[in-house]
Amino acid sequence: xxxxxxxxxxxxxxxxxxxxxxxxxxxxxxxxxxxxxxxxxxxxxxxxxxxxxxxxxxxxxxxxxxxxxxxxxxxxxxxxxxxxxxxxxxxxxxxxxxxxxxxxxxxxxxxxxxxxxxxxxxxxxxxxxxxxxxxxxxxxxxxxxxxxxxxxxxxxxxxxxxxxxxxxxxxxxxxxxxxxxxxxxxxxxxxxxxxxxxxxxxxxxxxxxxxxxxxxxxxxxxxxxxx
Numbered sequence: 310x311x312x313x314x315x316x317x318x319x320x321x322x323x324x325x326x327x328x329x330x331x332x333x334x335x336x337x338x339x340x341x342x343x344x345x346x347x348x349x350x351x352x353x354x355x356x357x358x359x360x361x362x363x364x365x366x367x368x369x370x371x372x373x374x375x376x377x378x379x380x381x382x383x384x385x386x387x388x389x390x391x392x393x394x395x396x397x398x399x400x401x402x403x404x405x406x407x408x409x410x411x412x413x414x415x416x417x418x419x420x421x422x423x424x425x426x427x428x429x430x431x432x433x434x435x436x437x438x439x440x441x442x443x444x445x446x447x448x449x450x451x452x453x454x455x456x457x458x459x460x461x462x463x464x465x466x467x468x469x470x471x472x473x474x475x476x477x478x479x480x481x482x483x484x485x486x487x488x489x490x491x492x493x494x495x496x497x498x499x500x501x502x503x504x505x506x507x508x509x510x511x512x513x514x515x516x517x518x519x520x521x522x523x524x525x526x527x528x529x530x531x532x533x534x535x536x
Contacts, residue, residue, distance in 0.1 A: 326407040327387070333411075333418045334379045341372040344425055348372060352428040358506045360436040362427070371428075375421040379414050386410045389462045398458035405453045406463060412449045416442050436502035440495045443509050448492035455485025465520050469528035476531060480524040487516045 345368070352371045355364025366374075390399045390406070399406060419442060423433055457464040459477045464470070465484050470477040491512045498508035 323403070323407055326411050327383075330383050330411050330414050333414050334376060334383065337376040337379060337418050337421050338373070340422060340425055341376060344429060345372060348425070348428050352424075354424060356435050358436075359503060360434055368428075372425070375417055375424070379417050382417075383410065383414065386413075393461050395458075395460040398460045399463065401458045402453070402456040405456050409449060409453050412446060416446050434502065436505045437499050440498045440505050440509050444492040444495035446492075447488050447495060447513070451485045451488035451492065453485075454481045454488060457481050465524065467521050467524045469524040473528060473531060476524055476527045479527055480520055483523060484516070484520050487520070491516060 348368045348371075350368055351365045352368045353362035353364070354366045354371045354374075355362065357363045365371075386406075387410075390396050390403065393399055419438070423435070423438060426433060454464060459471065459474055461471075464477070465480050467480075470480050491509075494512050495509045498505040501508065
């Protein structure tokens with residue numbers, strides 16, 4: 310009996326991530342559709358650093374903006390490994406990249422769900438949930454960065470990391486550790502909720518700036534590439 314060749318196995322990790330991500334999007338749309346009649350015509354969609362609503366939008370837009378964004382991002386994330394000139398390198402850490410797709414869409418789906426709940430009168434504390442979501446995102450970014458190979462879309466792309474595999478590797482190893490530390494800081498920020506957003510974001514800005522400078526220092530130590 311001849312075996313049937315299936316180019317993408319039904320239970321391959323990539324397909325599981327795609328189906329799980331698609332399910333998140335469908336659930337997000339379903340929530341918006343089911344609760345459409347219960348949401349006020351002008352719904353809250355933005356909150357300040359104190360957790361107070363300070364931005365509103367017509368529900369026709371507010372209920373579907375995040376789910377629509379999720380579709381766009383899923384298509385973009387799926388396209389990147391196909392269009393990157395260094396796509397062979399992405400395949401080397403593809404399972405972590407695919408995991409990030411789901412984590413990021415999960416992050417957006419939870420925000421969407423909380424926005425809907427808020428506008429239904431169930432007002433959860435954004436200064437509690439957002440730091441925890443950021444912590445999840447930052448920690449997984451740390452995992453992803455520590456395993457990323459040089460490419461044009463994913464990672465810490467400076468002129469110096471892109472010009473040297475060694476600089477890329479060392480910068481991303483450092484970045485992986487620092488983003489995990491940022492995740493721990495984000496968790497502890499829930500104990501000072503009035504300043505949580507600052508405690509979460511300031512380390513990320515500082516880490517990003519540090520990694521740019523760090524990659525340059527590594528490149529200078531390595532010396533200019535020989536022709």
